[in-house]
Amino acid sequence: MAATAFSITPPSSSSSLFSNRTPFLCPTSFPATSLPQFKRRVPVLGHVLVQVNCVSERSKQAAESEPETAPSPSSDSASSSSSSSSVAAADGDDADVSAYKWIAALGGIGLLETAYLTYLKLTNSDAFCPTGGGSCTTILTSDYSSVFGVPLPLFGMLAYGLVANLGLQLGREKRKFDTGKSNDETVLVGITTSMAVASAYFLYILSTEFAGESCLYCLASATLSFSLFFITIKRFGLQELQKLLGVQLSVASLVVIALTASYNTAQPGSSSMLETEIPYFETEITKESSPFAIALAKHLHSIGAKLYGAFWCSHCLDQKEFFGREAAKMLDYVECFPDGVNKGTKMAQACVDAKLEGFPTWIIDGQVLSGEKQLSELATISGFGLEDKAETK
The missing domain is CATH 3.40.30.10 (Glutaredoxin)
Structure with missing residues (x-):
């Protein structure tokens, strides 16, 4: 507040102290908490000029608290950085949960498909082929539909079921807390890698051994396997994938070796069949022809x-x-x-x-x-x- 001058009659005057005073230029009454601060006295023509600063207690408290409450640029920056990190972490968790939902959903679809094909294989039933013709049944009943005597769809059913279960489990864990790259995720990478390699192997057989024929069930299973593989590895960084490369190569090699060994011993007239002695016999047909x-x-x-x-x-x-x-x-x-x-x-x-x-x-x-x-x-x-x-x- 600007300085205010007022006059006071010297004590030697016969008049009363405040009888001829000059009116205040600021309010005449101070709040109970306000006190004038006298800084200097200057005698002028029989009057004493006193410079007074009118400062209220409330103004002083506001002035004193202002440096304390003023935001610090460094604190604002740290707060903004922390907020950005929290948002990024939340977005990352949401992306993880979404990826695991897709994995669980695709695994469930694959489980249903392979369960249906397993039923057909075990009951010797014909598959429903949407494109018509007998290509689906031809391929699904060939020697390539079993691995070491076990129906191939049964392996697929187990793999898809495990993938769906891991997707659900990892999705629940990520909602609770961030566990990083867990052992379950490593197992998931191994399973999806084996499924993708096996699908690539079967697509090669389909194009070479069954030229001109198609199997929508085979193509659908291959699409699911490749999708699961890419969704899974997308969650890993380059350095983490380099660490898992040895595991993936080992899994891929084992899958190729196992399938090749199985199919080499399952061809018609193979050495294992020829070692068995079976005399020729005829079986009578009992059904009457229409x-x-x-x-x-x-x-x-x-x-x-x-x-x-x-x-x-x-x-x-x-x-x-x-x-x-x-x-x-x-x-x-x-x-x-x-x-x-x-x-x-x-x-x-x-x-x-x-x-x-x-x-x-x-x-x-x-x-x-x-x-x-x-x-x-x-x-x-x-x-x-x-x-x-x-x-x-």
């Missing part, structure tokens, strides 16, 4: 369709049962082991030339079809027309 089955058998014979099989093959017997006793005799059936199976026995040359992948196998108009086929499917593939069906009624 008019439609007889007409279809005649049609297949007329176009040169051939059925390749082995006397010990239960699926070959089932295929003949579909036609029945009379119609089965009309088929052009080729027995690949007419002399039985003994040490050193080879398949019939006609079967070797056909490059069979399993039994039974149909060759219709140059098209190779592996596995059992329903009569309606054979009719469609062979071009058995509506007029032919009408004649059978």
